[in-house]
Amino acid sequence: MLAWTIYISFGGALLLMLLPKGSVRAPRIIALLAALAGLAIAVAEFVKRPSGELVTVVQVSWMRSLGLEYHLAADGISLTLVLLTGIVAVAGVLFSWNIERRANEFFAFYLALIGGVYGVFLSFDLLLLFVFYEIAIVPKYFLIAIWGSTRREYAAMKLALYSFVGSAMVLIGLIAAYVVAGARTMDLVQLSQFPFPVHFQMWAFPLVFVGFGILAGLWPFHTWAPTGHVAAPTAASMLLAGVVMKLGAYGCLRVAMMLFPRGLDPWGFHVLGFGSWREVFALLALIGIVYGAMVALVQKDFKFVVGYSSVSHMGFVLLGLMTLQQIGLDGAVLQMFSHGVLAGLLFAVVGRMVYDRTHTRDLAALSKMHLGKVLPFAAATFVLAGMASIGLPGFSGFVAELQVLIGTWRAFPWFVVIAGVGIVIGIAYTWRAMQMAFFGAPSNSSVGAATYPAISIPERIGAVLLLGASIAVGLYPQLLLRVIIPALHSPMFDGLWKGGVR
Amino acid sequence: MTASYMEMWRLVAPEVIVVITALCVLSVDLAWLRDAEPRLRSTVATLLSVAGCAVAIGWILRAPLTASFGDGVLVLSSVAQHVQIVLLVLTMLTVLLASGASFTRHISEYLALMLMATVGMMLLVSTQNLLLIFLSLELLSLSLYVLAAFDKRSARSAEAALKYFLFGAISAAFLLFGFSLLYGLSNSTNLSTIASTLQSAPLDPLLLVAIVMMLVGLGFKVAAAPFHFWAPDVYEGAPASSAALIASGSKVAGFFILYQVLVLGLAGAEGSSAWHGYAAGWMPVVAMVAALSMVLGNLVAITQTSVRRLLAYSAIGHAGYMLLAILAHTNQSFSALLYYAITYALTVLGAFGVVAVVEHEAGGDTLAHFAGLSRRAPLVSLCMLVFMLSLAGIPPLAGFFGKFYVFASALNADHGLLWLVVLAIAMSAVSLYYYLKVLKSIYVGEPADEALVSVPVVQQVVLGLIALGVVVLGCVPSLLLHWL
Numbered sequence: 001m002l003a004w005t006i007y008i009s010f011g012g013a014l015l016l017m018l019l020p021k022g023s024v025r026a027p028r029i030i031a032l033l034a035a036l037a038g039l040a041i042a043v044a045e046f047v048k049r050p051s052g053e054l055v056t057v058v059q060v061s062w063m064r065s066l067g068l069e070y071h072l073a074a075d076g077i078s079l080t081l082v083l084l085t086g087i088v089a090v091a092g093v094l095f096s097w098n099i100e101r102r103a104n105e106f107f108a109f110y111l112a113l114i115g116g117v118y119g120v121f122l123s124f125d126l127l128l129l130f131v132f133y134e135i136a137i138v139p140k141y142f143l144i145a146i147w148g149s150t151r152r153e154y155a156a157m158k159l160a161l162y163s164f165v166g167s168a169m170v171l172i173g174l175i176a177a178y179v180v181a182g183a184r185t186m187d188l189v190q191l192s193q194f195p196f197p198v199h200f201q202m203w204a205f206p207l208v209f210v211g212f213g214i215l216a217g218l219w220p221f222h223t224w225a226p227t228g229h230v231a232a233p234t235a236a237s238m239l240l241a242g243v244v245m246k247l248g249a250y251g252c253l254r255v256a257m258m259l260f261p262r263g264l265d266p267w268g269f270h271v272l273g274f275g276s277w278r279e280v281f282a283l284l285a286l287i288g289i290v291y292g293a294m295v296a297l298v299q300k301d302f303k304f305v306v307g308y309s310s311v312s313h314m315g316f317v318l319l320g321l322m323t324l325q326q327i328g329l330d331g332a333v334l335q336m337f338s339h340g341v342l343a344g345l346l347f348a349v350v351g352r353m354v355y356d357r358t359h360t361r362d363l364a365a366l367s368k369m370h371l372g373k374v375l376p377f378a379a380a381t382f383v384l385a386g387m388a389s390i391g392l393p394g395f396s397g398f399v400a401e402l403q404v405l406i407g408t409w410r411a412f413p414w415f416v417v418i419a420g421v422g423i424v425i426g427i428a429y430t431w432r433a434m435q436m437a438f439f440g441a442p443s444n445s446s447v448g449a450a451t452y453p454a455i456s457i458p459e460r461i462g463a464v465l466l467l468g469a470s471i472a473v474g475l476y477p478q479l480l481l482r483v484i485i486p487a488l489h490s491p492m493f494d495g496l497w498k499g500g501v502r
Numbered sequence: 503m504t505a506s507y508m509e510m511w512r513l514v515a516p517e518v519i520v521v522i523t524a525l526c527v528l529s530v531d532l533a534w535l536r537d538a539e540p541r542l543r544s545t546v547a548t549l550l551s552v553a554g555c556a557v558a559i560g561w562i563l564r565a566p567l568t569a570s571f572g573d574g575v576l577v578l579s580s581v582a583q584h585v586q587i588v589l590l591v592l593t594m595l596t597v598l599l600a601s602g603a604s605f606t607r608h609i610s611e612y613l614a615l616m617l618m619a620t621v622g623m624m625l626l627v628s629t630q631n632l633l634l635i636f637l638s639l640e641l642l643s644l645s646l647y648v649l650a651a652f653d654k655r656s657a658r659s660a661e662a663a664l665k666y667f668l669f670g671a672i673s674a675a676f677l678l679f680g681f682s683l684l685y686g687l688s689n690s691t692n693l694s695t696i697a698s699t700l701q702s703a704p705l706d707p708l709l710l711v712a713i714v715m716m717l718v719g720l721g722f723k724v725a726a727a728p729f730h731f732w733a734p735d736v737y738e739g740a741p742a743s744s745a746a747l748i749a750s751g752s753k754v755a756g757f758f759i760l761y762q763v764l765v766l767g768l769a770g771a772e773g774s775s776a777w778h779g780y781a782a783g784w785m786p787v788v789a790m791v792a793a794l795s796m797v798l799g800n801l802v803a804i805t806q807t808s809v810r811r812l813l814a815y816s817a818i819g820h821a822g823y824m825l826l827a828i829l830a831h832t833n834q835s836f837s838a839l840l841y842y843a844i845t846y847a848l849t850v851l852g853a854f855g856v857v858a859v860v861e862h863e864a865g866g867d868t869l870a871h872f873a874g875l876s877r878r879a880p881l882v883s884l885c886m887l888v889f890m891l892s893l894a895g896i897p898p899l900a901g902f903f904g905k906f907y908v909f910a911s912a913l914n915a916d917h918g919l920l921w922l923v924v925l926a927i928a929m930s931a932v933s934l935y936y937y938l939k940v941l942k943s944i945y946v947g948e949p950a951d952e953a954l955v956s957v958p959v960v961q962q963v964v965l966g967l968i969a970l971g972v973v974v975l976g977c978v979p980s981l982l983l984h985w986l
Contacts, residue, residue: 017884063980066910105876127906131897138896141938145946153946160938161931168931172924175906179913 002045002122003057003072005038005082006132009089009115016108024100031107032093038118039086045074046083052076052483054189054490057122067184071125075490076483077253077333081121081246084340087469088242089114091344094462095352096235099147106147110235113139117243121250126174126186129255130167133247137163140244143236144228149355150301155224155231159240162214162224169211170251173204177259191259192492198262205263206277209256213281215248217314219288226295226307234351237303241310241343246336249317253332257321261495264324279412282322286415286422288315293425297432302354302361305433306346309389312426313339313397319419320404324496326488328407331400333484334477338388338396338470345385345466353378353459354437357452363433367440377455379438381463386430388470391423396473506571513569513576513628516558516586517621523554524617531610540607547610548601551617555590555597562587574630574692581840584985585627585758588844592751592851593620595964599855600743602862602958605653612652616747619645623755630766632681632691635759639677639723642752643670649744650736662739669722669732677719683712684767693767701770705782709771713784716763717791723756725814726821727795737814742861745810746854749817750847757824757843764788765831775829776918788825789922795822796929803936809857809867812936813850816893819933820846823926827908830915837986838907844982845892845900845975852968853889855961856882863955869939874949882957883944885969892972894937895930900976905930907979 012034016027049055057072074082092110099106112135119132137160144156178186181194196204214221225245229237257264264278274280292312299305317339320332355361358369372379388395391402401423409416473480511518527550535543562583570577597613606612622642629635647670651663685691687709688699700709721729737745764784773783780786799818806812824846827839857867859882864871876883892901909926912919975982 063983065980065983066907131902134897134902138891142941142945145942153942157935157938157942161935164934165931168927171906171909172927175910175913175923176920178910179917183910183914 001041001057002074002082005041005086005118006072006115006122008034008037008041009111009118013108013111013115016104016111019104021102021104024103027104027107028093028097028099031111032090034111035086035089035093035114038114039090042079042083042086046079046483049076049079049483052079052485052487054124054487054492056124062125062128068127068186069125070128071187072122072128073124074122076485076487077250078121078487079483080333080337080480081243081250082118084246084337085114085117085121085243087465088238088340088344091348091462091466092235092238092242094458094465095238095348096233097456097458098352098356099233099235102146106143106233109139109142110239113143113239113244117239117247120247124188126178126188126191126255128186129188129251130170130174133170133251134164134167136244136247137167140228140236140240144232147233147236148231149233150231151227152231155227159224159228162221166211166214166221166248169207169214170255173208173211174255176200176204188254188258189492192495196260196262198265201260201263202267202277205256205260206280208260209252209263209277209281212248212251212256213318216245216252216318217248217288217292217311218281218318219284219291219311219315222288222292222311222314225311226304229307229310229347230301230303234348234356237347237351238344241306241347242340245310245314246340249314249321249332249336252318253321253329257496258492264496278322278324282319282412282415285315285318285322286418288312289319289419289422290425293422293429297425297429300363302363302366302433302437303347303350305363305429306343306350309346309426309429310339310343312422313343313389315422316401316404316419319415320407323404323407323411325407325410326485327403328411329488330481330484331403331405331407333488334396334473334480335400335404337473337480338400341466341469342385342389342395342397345381345463345470346389348459348462348466349378349382349385353381353455363436366438367436370440372438374452375438375455377460377463381467382434382438384467385470386434388467388474390427390430394471394474396470396477399474399477509569510571510576513567513571513578514625516562516590517624519558519561520554520590520617520621520624523551523557524614524621526554527551527610527617528614535610540609544601544609547613548597551597551613552594554617555594555620559587559590572631573690574694575634576628577630578628581836581986582628585754585840585844586624588847589620589623589627589751589754592754592847593617593747595848595851595968596743596747596750598960598964599746599851599858600741601960603741603743603858604862605655605741612649615645615649615652616743619649619747620751623751626755627758630693630762632685632693632696632767635763636674636678636681639759640674642755643674643723646744646748646752649747650740652744653741656739658739659741660739662736666732666736666740669729673719673722673729676715680712680715680719683708683715687712693762696767697769700768705771710782713768713771713787717784717787720756720760720763721791724753724760724821724824725818726791726825727798727818728791730795730799730818730821733817734811734814737817738808738810738867742854742858746851749813749854750851753817753821753850754840754843754847757828757839761828761831761836761839764828765836772831774918775922776916777921779918785829788829792822792825792829792922793925795819795825796926797822800929800932803933806936807868807870809860809869809872809940812940813853813857816933816936817850819929820893822929823905823908826912826919826922826926829919829922830912832911832915835908835911835915837983838904838911840986841979841982842904842908845904845972848968848975849889849892849901849972852885852965852972853893855965855968856886856889859955859957859961859965864950869943872940872943873947875944875955877949877952879955879957881962882955882965885965886944887941888969888972890937890941892976894934896934898973898976900972900979903976903979
């Protein structure tokens, strides 16, 4: 059943491509139906699976002579992320209800991107995973370059090249792994059991991890993220921050860490105080958390605040992965879901609710507009989303970041302090943006003169959907953890738990 | 002796059919259609050529054979025959794409030359004899020189042809010199005899000279750096369909014969091109040519504004990737090479078809002329999207699988080739930039005028078929691979 998420998305994209031009309503309805179908399948499968063990969906031979297979499967981690994709996809369509220029192409690229993302999360053949991973690059480019705003062509090209350089690094590691393992299979489950030589893992791990990490916003390779998010149209930035960055994090976990666990072992010597790749990447993630937060604190553009906050929050995912503690990894996967939902919501408020009405994202200009009174729904949504993203208990962000911090406490005690500083700065920038955008000081002239179209029904539904997901997970994290924890304990991750030092 | 001649006729029957077709195309036009209107003449000539190619394909399919004749003069294997079929298909597609062209009134002569070039290519893949290799290369090249010059009203076409001819003549001389050295060393023109003679002797300095000479000659044919200087000008100046044939069919045949000469004829003189594991032979030379082609082709393509020149430089880059498969020289890498060369030929043929459409409509081939094409010709733009992404190596298109297969088979054959594989993957990341530039112009740029472009049905169908082929071969590579 899950495989249909992919087929429906690509089928919808194809249908929209072939649709005659001119119609504005039909494309968005088709897109909404396709996204809803995807979400329905994801929810149904999620409910149906009592635990998160690996279940194969499709497995047929694709290239017999090379041992390649068309192998779709899902474990708890995949299920969680497929669910996230479904939610964000539906919300994204709802928040692009006002797209009128070249609407069918817009939604065609949109659905193609969604299809690629579903494909990555469900692939259990390494080459197939890579195929879907690359399919997702092209629609992103066009979504930004055609429908974007600020410096869109530059941002789109930067994003495409960063992604492609990352995937080139992944491809090198992938072909090398394939050849080293005897060039007979690309099956992730089988490869994860293959004892790759340690010296091979020592260079393949960082290569593949950085390759995927580029898309996950790993500092210092994150610079595509703020520019890309800002230039993208609302739905595209929701997808970029919501699910595309998760592709990178997912790849780090599923490919780099699962196949090359010994790459995390100590080198046996120290360079500049680092004793292993694990320490190097943990520090980079930590820098990402603090750096992203600090830069977000001084932005003038509302959307850049959210853009840099994404870098900061993705740092928690990567830090959680590097803890190699049960609780840290749980937190990392949970944070992928949480940040996906919340970043989507934040971008929706900034891009659709505010920018599409006021046509400015300058915080100084917004602070004179009394948006708190003019657009109360937008203000309320942003306050809730902001609270959730700074980690207030009751929202998903709290559970996720707390788990990551506990894991970090066990692995790198000192890092917790710095990560804590990052969280405090996070409160500061969210507060600042909220204050300036919605609750600015009333100026004397023309108080509340501007009126904007009210927040439409689709926007309200989208906001409720995303907020609901965050609150549900925040109040009852077991909902996701019940599938994530067994998945992390499957034999595929044995290497990770049994590695040298752990 | 008569039986032997009969045998020869049987082996070259497909080529004979194509030659007869060429003569028919010429004579029908000369005898009956001299005064007919150009449209009719062009239609008849096109139909005849396509029919002739189809008959030749049917003949090969009906009576597949594995045979060898003379001293390696004709060696037919199933792979060679399948490549012949591919070459015929490529020619058919090129002929169909050329059918709407208006650069000449002598369309029958143009198509007859194209068929002669095809005969050259077909012979090239079915021989292992130095003499016949040289003769068929010359037949191919001479036809291509004329095809490049065929737009008599264009000074650029003449310039391109002259440049092509001069470079070609010199490199043919190099090739012949290399062959004669090889003959002198081994006293044979048969590749396998040469290999067995050379294997028993230590590496002769003269052999190294011969290797370099032959690489100059064949490197010109496949447009590998530093023998590439003709390519940008010819791609830019020649009529679109001539350039398409030069870039597609001629490339496939060129790589096939390069592989044969190096791997069959110089078996035992490979040497090694591994990082820190250098040993004299043909591999180090080919590795250098490959590395240079990848770097130079991809970096220079970035700065191009003419799409034809961009395709030319990207072709140089692609030649570098394909040389990687020759370096691996295993059976697997041979089929990887053929898969890559064939899908590349198909893709670039389609790309030239789109360039021809744009030139006809907008009067030029710079990126500005492509601006906003997606609004004016959606189908053609979609095809170009497929072609460019396939050339950039984005899955699930054929270009991606070709790259994956070549790189995997190269690494599988020799771990020492890792440095070249890394370079190749890095360079293909660079290449996305300039392919995206073309697509950006098509999809993001604003059209100068909004009217729909009327593209002839034949071109649309052919382009659509090629694009479909690129997609299908990428998704199900075994369709082609089990033939190779």
